[in-house]
Amino acid sequence: MNLTATAVGKRYGGVHALRGVDLAIPERSIVGLIGPNGAGKSTLLKSLSGFVVPDTGTIMLDSLDVAGLAPSRIARARLVATFQHATPIAGLSVLGNVLVGMTEKHTGGLFAALCGTPGYRASERRQRERALELLRSFGLERIAGLDAGGLSFGQLRLLEIARAVAAEPAILLLDEPAAGLNRVEIDRMSAAIRSLRDEHGMSVLVVDHDVPFVFGISDRITAMNSGRVIAEGTPAEIERDDAVRAAYLSVGGDS
Numbered sequence: 354m355n356l357t358a359t360a361v362g363k364r365y366g367g368v369h370a371l372r373g374v375d376l377a378i379p380e381r382s383i384v385g386l387i388g389p390n391g392a393g394k395s396t397l398l399k400s401l402s403g404f405v406v407p408d409t410g411t412i413m414l415d416s417l418d419v420a421g422l423a424p425s426r427i428a429r430a431r432l433v434a435t436f437q438h439a440t441p442i443a444g445l446s447v448l449g450n451v452l453v454g455m456t457e458k459h460t461g462g463l464f465a466a467l468c469g470t471p472g473y474r475a476s477e478r479r480q481r482e483r484a485l486e487l488l489r490s491f492g493l494e495r496i497a498g499l500d501a502g503g504l505s506f507g508q509l510r511l512l513e514i515a516r517a518v519a520a521e522p523a524i525l526l527l528d529e530p531a532a533g534l535n536r537v538e539i540d541r542m543s544a545a546i547r548s549l550r551d552e553h554g555m556s557v558l559v560v561d562h563d564v565p566f567v568f569g570i571s572d573r574i575t576a577m578n579s580g581r582v583i584a585e586g587t588p589a590e591i592e593r594d595d596a597v598r599a600a601y602l603s604v605g606g607d608s
């Protein structure tokens with residue numbers, strides 16, 4: 354599935370959070386979105402996923418314009434976002450958390466479920482196997498039985514993404530997935546995101562402040578500043594882009 358956003362605009366009172374933003378997420382690709390604080394990155398992610406209603410623009414998922422549709426409707430069109438501070442369900446195992454995220458219907462409905470018919474049990478088994486496979490690609494298989502409430506911060510971030518992937522989106526939007534992770538955890542996160550593209554055929558949009566992380570995993574990068582796109586290209590092109598350098602230098606940091 355391809356996403357093509359065109360001329361997306363959003364104002365909050367006097368603040369122009371997005372001023373005619375264009376963004377493409379090609380099929381089976383990892384796209385990085387960078388820019389200083391306040392550039393409009395989170396507002397763009399929320400507009401794409403329906404948590405913010407943009408004032409202008411179109412957001413095409415293949416031939417469907419999802420601009421202004423509800424998050425649940427957009428999720429059914431197979432675009433899903435995770436945001437900072439989303440937390441897995443404590444009191445439920447790591448595996449249980451992923452199973453909750455799955456949308457596959459058990460065969461046979463309530464009667465079959467209550468009676469535990471063979472068809473129902475087979476479908477339950479398949480789902481469990483798929484969930485374990487997903488946990489394996491995120492390096493969480495060994496802790497599948499642990500209570501999600503007891504995980505480290507890094508493990509929680511990975512589980513949060515595994516839960517989102519369980520719903521089988523075609524496009525996944527990640528807002529700052531590496532925030533608060535150490536180098537080892539960031540490498541694991543990078544591997545997990547690559548496996549979404551390479552093994553699950555998904556596209557991923559990654560927003561993060563960690564420049565080496567974003568440049569290391571992205572096929573293409575869009576750079577924003579003050580609600581506008583200031584550059585788009587391969588990581589190598591963006592790295593030597595004057596407008597990007599100026600935007601980062603003007604805020605004097607790595608944000």
Ligand SMILES: Nc1ncnc2c1ncn2[C@@H]1O[C@H](COP(=O)(O)OP(=O)(O)O)[C@@H](O)[C@H]1O
Pocket residue numbers: 365368369370388389390391392393394395396397
């Ligand atoms: N709910 C909101 N109400 C008012 N202003 C907002 C809201 N969300 C974001 N903004 C403003 O919009 C601009 C872009 O914010 P944001 O999209 O969060 O940027 P980024 O994620 O790139 O740091 C900022 O000036 C921010 O203060």
Ligand SMILES: [Mg+2]
Pocket residue numbers: 394395396
């Ligand atoms: Mg943000």
